[in-house]
Structure formats: structure tokens, C-alpha cells
Amino acid sequence: MTTASPDYLKTLTLYYEEEIEGEGYFRAIAERLDTPDHREKMDLMARVETRAAASVRPLLEKYGLTPRCADSLRANGRAQAAGKTGAWPVLIAEMQESFPAYMDDFARLEAMAPPEDLPALKELTAHEVAAIAFLDRESEGMDDSAAPLRHYLATGTA
Ligand SMILES: [Fe+2]
Numbered sequence: 001m002t003t004a005s006p007d008y009l010k011t012l013t014l015y016y017e018e019e020i021e022g023e024g025y026f027r028a029i030a031e032r033l034d035t036p037d038h039r040e041k042m043d044l045m046a047r048v049e050t051r052a053a054a055s056v057r058p059l060l061e062k063y064g065l066t067p068r069c070a071d072s073l074r075a076n077g078r079a080q081a082a083g084k085t086g087a088w089p090v091l092i093a094e095m096q097e098s099f100p101a102y103m104d105d106f107a108r109l110e111a112m113a114p115p116e117d118l119p120a121l122k123e124l125t126a127h128e129v130a131a132i133a134f135l136d137r138e139s140e141g142m143d144d145s146a147a148p149l150r151h152y153l154a155t156g157t158a
Pocket of ligand 1: 018052127
């Protein structure tokens with residue numbers, strides 16, 4: 001087995017935790033939206049976060065890494081969502097602005113990783129590609145803008 005650096009293991013754990021936080025975040029946003037279509041889309045985002053976390057969970061187990069408790073991570077995510085009270089187009093635009101930076105983070109994580117970890121990490125990265133594709137389609141008013149999210153949930157690929 002290739003040696004995994006402390007920095008890699010710390011980042012892997014942090015990103016896993018952030019996906020669980022993201023699950024709580026999108027769930028909280030979904031719950032306070034009035035439009036069923038919007039609620040459904042944020043619920044899909046929550047499920048995509050759950051799936052992204054699940055894709056790297058075996059790596060945490062392999063290295064004996066213990067993430068923070070899932071319930072408190074979800075609660076953190078919910079707390080972060082409390083400040084997000086903008087209208088739907090504003091929410092989408094804010095995510096469109098902030099999400100591409102995560103692509104750089106995931107690319108850096110892959111670059112640090114032992115090669116045997118890459119299949120799981122690529123599944124993590126793919127969730128961000130799917131999310132960004134959804135946001136772009138949603139902002140353009142496309143029909144079935146959430147298709148990339150469903151595709152990711154079904155396949156683990158973007
Ligand atoms: Fe995520």
C-alpha cells in the first residue's frame with residue numbers, strides 16, 4: 001500500500017464531514033421552500049451529498065479515521081442554512097458562484113491521494129460536477145435541470 005500523508009488523511013476526513021454537513025444544509029433549505037419543485041431539487045442535493053460522503057466512507061474506515069458525529073455535523077449544516085433566506089434565483093446564483101472552488105479542492109485531494117484511493121475520490125469529485133451542471137441548467141431555466149443529480153445518484157458518475 002502506498003503511504004498516505006497526514007495532510008491527505010486530515011483533508012479526506014474534513015471533506016467527508018463537509019458532505020454530511022451539506023446534507024443537513026440542503027435538507028434545511030428544502031424544508032423552508034414553498035415551491036414543491038424547489039424543495040425536491042434541494043432534497044436531491046441533500047441526497048447527492050449523502051451519496052458523496054458514502055463514496056469515501058470506506059477510505060476513512062481503511063485508514064481508521066474517525067469523523068465527528070454525523071448528527072452534530074448535520075446540525076452544523078442546518079445552522080449554516082439558517083442565514084440563507086434569499087429567493088430561489090439568489091440561492092442558485094450564490095451556489096453557482098461558490099461551488100467551482102470545491103472542484104479545485106477535490107482536485108488537490110486527488111493529487112495527494114495514493115492511486116488505489118482514486119476510484120472513491122473520483123466519485124466524490126463527480127458529485128460536485130453534477131451539482132454544478134444542475135445549477136447551470138437551473139439558472140438557464142432548462143426543463144429537468146435536476147437530471148445530472150439523478151444521474152449521479154443512479155451511477156456515482158457525473
Ligand atoms: Fe458536496
